[in-house]
Amino acid sequence: MKKNKKIDKVGIIGLGYVGLxxxxxxxxxxxNVIGFDIDSSKIDLITQGKSYIKHFKDSQIKKxxxxxxxxxxxxxxxxxxxxxxxxxxPTPLDHYRKPDxxxxxxxxxxxxxxxxxxxxxxxxxxxxxxTTDELLKNILENSSGLVDGKDFYLAYSPExxxxxxxxxxxKSIPKVVGSSTKRGRELAVALYEKxxxxxxxxxxxxxxxxxxxxxxxxxxxxxxxxxxxxLVMDAMDIDIHEVINAAATKPFGFMKFTPGPGxxxxxxxxxxxxxxxxxxxYGLNTRFIELAGEVNSAMPEFVVNKIMLALNRKGKxxxxxxxxxxxxxYKPNVDDMRESPSFVIMDRLVSLGADIDFYDPWIPVxxxxxxxxxxxxxxxxxxxxTVIKEYDAVVIVTDHASVDYSELKKWSDCIIDTRNVYPNLxxxxxxxxxxx
Ligand SMILES: NC(=O)c1ccc[n+]([C@@H]2O[C@H](COP(=O)([O-])OP(=O)(O)OC[C@H]3O[C@@H](n4cnc5c(N)ncnc54)[C@H](O)[C@@H]3O)[C@@H](O)[C@H]2O)c1
Numbered sequence: 001m002k003k004n005k006k007i008d009k010v011g012i013i014g015l016g017y018v019g020l021x022x023x024x025x026x027x028x029x030x031x032n033v034i035g036f037d038i039d040s041s042k043i044d045l046i047t048q049g050k051s052y053i054k055h056f057k058d059s060q061i062k063k064x065x066x067x068x069x070x071x072x073x074x075x076x077x078x079x080x081x082x083x084x085x086x087x088x089x090p091t092p093l094d095h096y097r098k099p100d101x102x103x104x105x106x107x108x109x110x111x112x113x114x115x116x117x118x119x120x121x122x123x124x125x126x127x128x129x130x131t132t133d134e135l136l137k138n139i140l141e142n143s144s145g146l147v148d149g150k151d152f153y154l155a156y157s158p159e160x161x162x163x164x165x166x167x168x169x170x171k172s173i174p175k176v177v178g179s180s181t182k183r184g185r186e187l188a189v190a191l192y193e194k195x196x197x198x199x200x201x202x203x204x205x206x207x208x209x210x211x212x213x214x215x216x217x218x219x220x221x222x223x224x225x226x227x228x229x230x231l232v233m234d235a236m237d238i239d240i241h242e243v244i245n246a247a248a249t250k251p252f253g254f255m256k257f258t259p260g261p262g263x264x265x266x267x268x269x270x271x272x273x274x275x276x277x278x279x280x281x282y283g284l285n286t287r288f289i290e291l292a293g294e295v296n297s298a299m300p301e302f303v304v305n306k307i308m309l310a311l312n313r314k315g316k317x318x319x320x321x322x323x324x325x326x327x328x329x330y331k332p333n334v335d336d337m338r339e340s341p342s343f344v345i346m347d348r349l350v351s352l353g354a355d356i357d358f359y360d361p362w363i364p365v366x367x368x369x370x371x372x373x374x375x376x377x378x379x380x381x382x383x384x385x386t387v388i389k390e391y392d393a394v395v396i397v398t399d400h401a402s403v404d405y406s407e408l409k410k411w412s413d414c415i416i417d418t419r420n421v422y423p424n425l426x427x428x429x430x431x432x433x434x435x436x
Contacts, residue, residue, distance in 0.1 A: 008032060008083060009031065009032040009033075009081060009082045009084070010026045010031050010032070010034070010082060010083070010084045010085075010086065011033075011034045011035075011078070011079055011081075011085045012033065012034070012035050012086045012088060013036045013037070013086070013087050013107050013111075014087065014090070014103075014107070014125075015036070015037040015039075015042050015072065015088075016053075016090070017053060017336060018088045018124065018125075018159045018161050019088035019089075020035075020046075020053060020056060021056060021161060021170045022088060022124070022170055023035045023064065023070070023072075024056075024170075025169075025170040025195055025196070026195050027063070027064055027067060027069060027070050028171075028195075029195035030194075031195065032069045032070075033064075033069065033070050033071075034071045034072070034073065034078050034081065034082055035064075035070070035071070035073070036072075036073060036076055036078070036079070037074065038074060039074075043072050043073060045061075046061055046064060046072045047072060048065065049061050049065040049066070053163075053335065054334070054335040055163055055333070055334055076110050076114065077114060079110075079111060079114035080116065082119075083118065083119070084119070084120040084122065084187075085119060086124055086157075087107055087108075087111075087122065087124055087125060088125060089103040089125055090103045090125070091103065091104060091126050091127050091270075091274070092266070092270060093270050093273055097273055098273075099128060099273075099274050101131070101135065103125075104123070104125055104127065104131065104135070105135070105139065108135070108136050108139045108140060111140065112144050115143070115146055116144075116152075117146065117151045117152065118151075118152065119153070120152070120155065120187045120188060121140065121152065121153070121154050121155075122154075122156065122157050122177075122188055123136060123154075123155075123156050123157075123205075124157055124158065124159045125159070126158060126159070126212050126213070126216070126267065126270075126271045126274070127209055128209065128213070128274040128275060128277060129209045129210045129275075129278060130206060131156070131205075131209060132154055132155070132156040132179075132180075132206075133154070133180050133204070140152065140154070148184070149181030149182075149184060153179065153181060153183055153188070154179060154181070154184055154205065155177060155179035155184045155185065155188035155205060155208075156178050156179070156205035156206075156209050157175055157177045157178070157192065157208060158176055158208055158209070158212030159212075160173045160175075160176075160212070160215070163336060164331070164332070164333045164334040170196070171195070171196055171197055172197050173196075174196075174197070174198040174200050175192045175196050175198065175199050175200065176202060176208050176211050176212070177189050177192055177200070177201055177202070178201070178202040178203065178205045178206070178207050178209075179204070180204045180205055185201060185203075189201050213271055213272065213274060213275045216268055216271040216272060217272045217275065217288070217289055217292075219257075219268050220263065220269070220289070220292045221289070221292040222257040223263060223268070223296060224293075224295040224296050225257070225292075226244065226257045226259040227259045227260070227295055227296060227299055228295050230259035234435070239435075240259055241258075241420045242423075244257075244259075258420075259299075260341075260418060261299055261300060261303045261342075261345065261418035261436070262296055262297065262300045262303075262341030262344060263296045263299075263341065264330025264331060264337075264340040264342075265330040265338060265339055265340075266336070269293075269297075269339045272286070272289040272292070272293065273289065273293070275289065276289050276290065299341065300341045300344040300345045300348065301348070302436065303341075303345055303397075303416065303436045304345060304352075306416055306434055306435075306436035307349070307393055309434065310393055310414050310416055311392060311414070313414075314392065314413075314414060317353075318349065318352035318354045319354070320353060320354075320355065321354050321392040322354075322355045322390060322392050323349055323354045323356055323357075323391060323392060323393050323394075323395060324356075324358065324359060324381065324391040324393070324394045325342050325345065325346055325356060325358040325359075325395050325397055326358070326359050326360075326394055326397060326403065326408070327342060327358075327360055327396065327397045327398020327400055327403075328342040328343070328346075328358050328360045328363055328366070328397070328398065329342075329360060329362050329363055329398050329400070330342075331398065332398055332399050332400050332401060333362070333400055333401055333402075334362060335362040335363050337363060337366070337369070338369065338370075338371070339371070340397075340398070341397060342397045343371070343372045343375065345395065345397060346358070346375065347374075357378075358380055358381070359383060359388075360398070360400070361380075361383070361402050361403065362400060363380065364379065364380050365377060365379050365380070366378045366379075383404075383407075385407075385411045388408065388411040388412055389411050389412070391414075393412075393414040393416060394412045394414065394415050395416040395418070395436075396415065396417050396418055396419055396421050397418055398419070399421050405421050409422070409429075409433070412432070413432050414432055414434075415432060415433045415434070416434050416436045417433055417434065417436065420435070
């Protein structure tokens with residue numbers, strides 16, 4: 001397989017949190033790469049050597065922008081030039097929490113126009129089992145007249161990118177690859193083996209699609225479990241974090257999950273419902289997934305109640321109180337705010353009459369996005385004593401590492417801590433720091 005010249009030019013469609021690092025990784029491995037996106041502002045920034053993802057450095061982008069082995073473009077006719085096409089476009093849920101496959105469909109239709117004999121097409125976006133073999137295959141075969149497994153080759157390889165994780169990157173995370181044709185499997189495995197440290201081959205695209213969903217369902221269900229446990233421990237006045245840390249000393253049969261203010265990100269709150277939707281076709285309900293969703297999506301309201309109790313102790317109501325949300329990214333040390341529980345909490349507090357500001361060192365201004373348009377353009381406040389002291393309450397929703405929490409403790413007399421930033425509170429600290 002290593003001699004196969006057909007895999008030396010790779011096209012990556014969708015240059016977001018997943019596609020951009022993937023483009024970089026294939027380029028670093030010595031491939032010729034072409035990155036495609038419909039968003040011309042992203043193409044312009046890469047061309048200028050500037051990153052639009054905070055944890056992805058300008059120095060990394062510059063390696064792409066100065067290279068004669070890298071082209072980035074909005075011109076999809078260049079798909080003609082590549083041998084392999086990797087699809088990394090969004091797979092959100094629609095307003096009715098059904099899979100929104102429009103990005104994948106649109107991309108596949110575009111590929112269909114330029115598909116030629118020998119092309120390898122790999123879907124990386126997270127999706128329901130059957131997307132590759134049913135949806136993609138039908139669109140590509142119908143639009144091109146070519147046949148999967150004979151003329152062109154389809155495979156699925158889930159993206160496991162964990163943005164901001166210092167221990168793992170695109171290259172070092174094992175890559176699951178599946179295809180329903182032998183040749184598709186061989187080509188896809190050969191491609192990824194040249195760029196990534198470890199490839200795990202599975203028999204079909206459906207197995208690979210399902211494996212990705214299982215990983216994220218596993219997280220969603222376990223997070224729901226510790227979140228439910230948190231509610232019970234809170235009512236019993238037992239410190240959930242001390243309980244979890246004690247349980248985690250068991251060297252087998254236990255895996256540590258941490259409770260929080262609710263689920264966030266483009267994956268865990270969304271992906272499980274891709275299986276729920278597909279399971280209905282088989283007359284099946286996914287009760288664990290639904291229950292986990294129910295528990296996790298109730299967490300922001302728990303936080304709001306804790307804010308109410310904290311304000312109440314100060315003799316204040318929500319109405320006209322000034323509340324600062326600390327952290328609007330969905331997890332620490334990233335600039336990604338998709339599905340962040342911060343917005344659910346902020347919207348609820350506004351509906352109750354509170355006056356809301358935010359501080360986030362990773363997101364100075366709330367950008368335009370598919371969600372949260374009501375918050376677009378709002379600017380993070382400055383981190384200084386005179387500013388922070390103005391707020392009746394500060395709610396830590398995202399525990400970014402660069403925030404000085406000892407300063408916060410000095411500056412604010414009412415902190416709602418949803419991330420256990422302040423463990424082991426003294427009796428006097430309990431007067432102003434509330435666990436939520
Ligand atoms: N972000 C993560 O941490 C993560 C981790 C694992 C898997 N995933 C999955 O990877 C996929 C991509 O996620 P992401 O976070 O990179 O999304 P993203 O929104 O950051 O990036 C998607 C990119 O695709 C582009 N795009 C949209 N439609 C297009 C089209 N028709 N043609 C070309 N480009 C188009 C967008 O402009 C954007 O730049 C999703 O299925 C997601 O579930 C994401």
